[in-house]
Amino acid sequence: MSFDVDAIKKDFPILEREVHGKRLVYLDSAASSQKPEVVLDAMDRVYRDHYANVHRGVYTIAEEATQAYEGARAKVARFVGAPSSSELVFTRNATESINLVAYSWARANLVAGDPIVLTQLEHHANVVPWHILAAERGVELRWIPLTADYRLDLSNLDELLDGAKLLAFSAMSNVLGTITDVRELAEAGHAAGAKVLVDACQWVPHAPTDVQEWGADFVAFSAHKMLGPTGIGALWAPAELLDAMPPFLGGGDMIRDVRLDGFTPNDLPWKFEAGTPPFVEAVGFGAAVDYLEAIGMDRVRAHEREVTAYALDALERRFGDRLTIFGPTDVDLRGGAISFALNGIHAHDVSQVLDEDGVCVRAGHHCAKPLMRVLGVSATSRASFYLYNDTADADALVDGLTHVEQFFAL
Amino acid sequence: MPGLEDLYREIILDHYRSPRNRGELAVPPAHKVEGFNPLCGDEVVLYLDVNADGVVEDLKINGQGCSISQASTSMMSSAVKGKPVAEARKLIRAFKALMSIHESKLDGESDGSDLAADLEGVKLGDLEALQGVVKFPVRIKCATLAWNTLAQGLDESENPAASA
Ligand SMILES: Cc1ncc(COP(=O)(O)O)c(C=O)c1O
Numbered sequence: 001m002s003f004d005v006d007a008i009k010k011d012f013p014i015l016e017r018e019v020h021g022k023r024l025v026y027l028d029s030a031a032s033s034q035k036p037e038v039v040l041d042a043m044d045r046v047y048r049d050h051y052a053n054v055h056r057g058v059y060t061i062a063e064e065a066t067q068a069y070e071g072a073r074a075k076v077a078r079f080v081g082a083p084s085s086s087e088l089v090f091t092r093n094a095t096e097s098i099n100l101v102a103y104s105w106a107r108a109n110l111v112a113g114d115p116i117v118l119t120q121l122e123h124h125a126n127v128v129p130w131h132i133l134a135a136e137r138g139v140e141l142r143w144i145p146l147t148a149d150y151r152l153d154l155s156n157l158d159e160l161l162d163g164a165k166l167l168a169f170s171a172m173s174n175v176l177g178t179i180t181d182v183r184e185l186a187e188a189g190h191a192a193g194a195k196v197l198v199d200a201c202q203w204v205p206h207a208p209t210d211v212q213e214w215g216a217d218f219v220a221f222s223a224h225k226m227l228g229p230t231g232i233g234a235l236w237a238p239a240e241l242l243d244a245m246p247p248f249l250g251g252g253d254m255i256r257d258v259r260l261d262g263f264t265p266n267d268l269p270w271k272f273e274a275g276t277p278p279f280v281e282a283v284g285f286g287a288a289v290d291y292l293e294a295i296g297m298d299r300v301r302a303h304e305r306e307v308t309a310y311a312l313d314a315l316e317r318r319f320g321d322r323l324t325i326f327g328p329t330d331v332d333l334r335g336g337a338i339s340f341a342l343n344g345i346h347a348h349d350v351s352q353v354l355d356e357d358g359v360c361v362r363a364g365h366h367c368a369k370p371l372m373r374v375l376g377v378s379a380t381s382r383a384s385f386y387l388y389n390d391t392a393d394a395d396a397l398v399d400g401l402t403h404v405e406q407f408f409a410l
Numbered sequence: 411m412p413g414l415e416d417l418y419r420e421i422i423l424d425h426y427r428s429p430r431n432r433g434e435l436a437v438p439p440a441h442k443v444e445g446f447n448p449l450c451g452d453e454v455v456l457y458l459d460v461n462a463d464g465v466v467e468d469l470k471i472n473g474q475g476c477s478i479s480q481a482s483t484s485m486m487s488s489a490v491k492g493k494p495v496a497e498a499r500k501l502i503r504a505f506k507a508l509m510s511i512h513e514s515k516l517d518g519e520s521d522g523s524d525l526a527a528d529l530e531g532v533k534l535g536d537l538e539a540l541q542g543v544v545k546f547p548v549r550i551k552c553a554t555l556a557w558n559t560l561a562q563g564l565d566e567s568e569n570p571a572a573s574a
Contacts, residue, residue, distance in 0.1 A: 345477075346475060346476035346477060346480075347450075347476075348450055348476035348478070348549070348552065349476050349477045349478075352414070352417065352546070352549070353414060356413070356414050363450070364449065364450050364451070365450075365451055369451075372451065377451075378450070378451025378452070378453065378474060378475075379450055379451045407414070407418065408423075408426075408477065
């Protein structure tokens with residue numbers, strides 16, 4: 001079976017709508033993806049037919065809801081190559097997953113002066129939790145710089161990692177599209193004695209993931225960027241590590257016993273899941289990975305690679321030097337998020353005029369202000385491609401940008 | 411459905427392409443004030459020279475941003491240059507009313523009577539071209555950035571001790 005993007009488009013009800021009388025061309029999946037019918041249906045079915053709070057319920061529908069929740073966990077765990085679903089903690093999103101590591105593992109293990117190594121291309125989700133920790137604990141933040149061609153500059157890596165307790169980085173930049181070499185970095189981090197956290201928020205939706213092959217210690221991602229619902233994300237870490245960590249949030253579900261003089265935490269993974277979990281969303285998450293798995297992540301990656309190459313080429317041919325791409329141009333080194341600046345026109349104006357053509361692109365700092373400062377810009381426009389985008393969508397972008405240029409011509 | 415021509419009126423594009431009063435003034439005697447829109451990185455730098463008679467004798471602007479924020483800044487500079495501070499403040503209030511921001515109301519809904527009260531007989535002239543921005547709620551902050559920065563600058567230059 002070849003990759004049938006027309007058939008895939010039909011699975012996403014929103015892609016049938018129009019804005020301003022134009023076909024909706026959704027090029028903002030790096031911010032959040034659209035949802036296929038099967039995900040919407042799966043969640044709807046739980047609410048309609050199997051809805052009751054999970055865990056400890058004795059009656060039939062409570063047992064059904066629990067099985068659906070734990071079944072979804074097993075699917076997501078398998079999807080990223082986790083050896084056991086007990087190592088897959090559901091969170092609200094990737095941001096919460098990273099905060100879980102910062103509040104639980106880091107606060108139990110790091111002291112003043114301990115170095116944490118980050119990169120200059122991180123999303124705020126992998127920056128601010130560490131700033132908070134630095135302010136509270138006095139840990140030292142170090143930054144892996146970028147090369148002129150928008151990749152990580154690893155020439156001083158050994159020095160940066162000297163004495164480091166944690167190396168935390170994104171597997172794929174949400175701004176530049178840059179793919180980082182997770183295995184190589186994880187090895188270097190471990191060789192220096194650091195734990196390794198991977199922000200896989202932009203990777204897991206777009207390419208095959210095997211957390212064991214990566215060899216990292218923590219892997220964070222969000223459902224909403226991979227066809228699933230909002231309100232649920234995941235953290236993977238090996239059981240020994242999770243077992244040794246103190247709980248994060250306290251409350252129901254995360255305990256085995258509570259007494260007047262204390263509590264005993266629950267087993268993994270529930271130890272880190274306080275309160276009623278987003279179990280309906282988990283079922284949607286499970287349906288999303290079923291959908292992606294049926295297509296095959298290697299084919300998702302191959303398709304996006306093709307469309308991204310087409311778009312980069314079309315942009316270059318239409319606009320030449322008038323358009324600056326912030327990111328690698330070699331599609332082997334990048335994903336489908338294309339940040340650009342057009343002819344001195346502000347990103348907000350670009351996005352506003354494109355909207356008139358039904359083309360949705362994001363404008364702004366993309367929650368990566370330190371990176372914007374490195375790039376020397378205050379905002380970029382970003383078009384990002386996913387499995388439901390085709391070359392016609394890329395053409396719509398290029399034609400829309402011509403309208404933008406005409407509109408703001410000096 | 412509002413169209414692009416509601417937002418990008420010709421006079422707005424003209425101010426965007428040829429911004430008025432760009433530059434800097436020596437500080438002191440001028441007062442420098444900066445405004446940021448953290449959401450989009452827009453930045454306005456305002457140099458204000460208020461003379462002993464309380465008149466905005468000169469002002470210059472710098473900074474970067476989208477066409478709406480740049481045009482609004484340029485139009486603001488033309489509108490308040492040479493005006494007494496009290497009149498500049500009335501203009502700020504009137505402009506915010508035009509943007510459906512009424513200091514006395516919480517819900518931001520415009521019902522005309524407020525607009526009339528806030529306008530206090532102020533003539534907005536060219537500035538009225540920016541009214542189309544109201545139909546694009548995310549862009550209102552772009553249009554008001556210069557005016558909030560001006561308000562801050564007037565406060566600071568009238569009360570230099572507080573800003574030191
Ligand atoms: C690289 C990266 N990390 C983290 C996040 C945060 O994801 P969420 O908002 O779902 O927590 C994002 C989302 O934009 C991202 O692109």
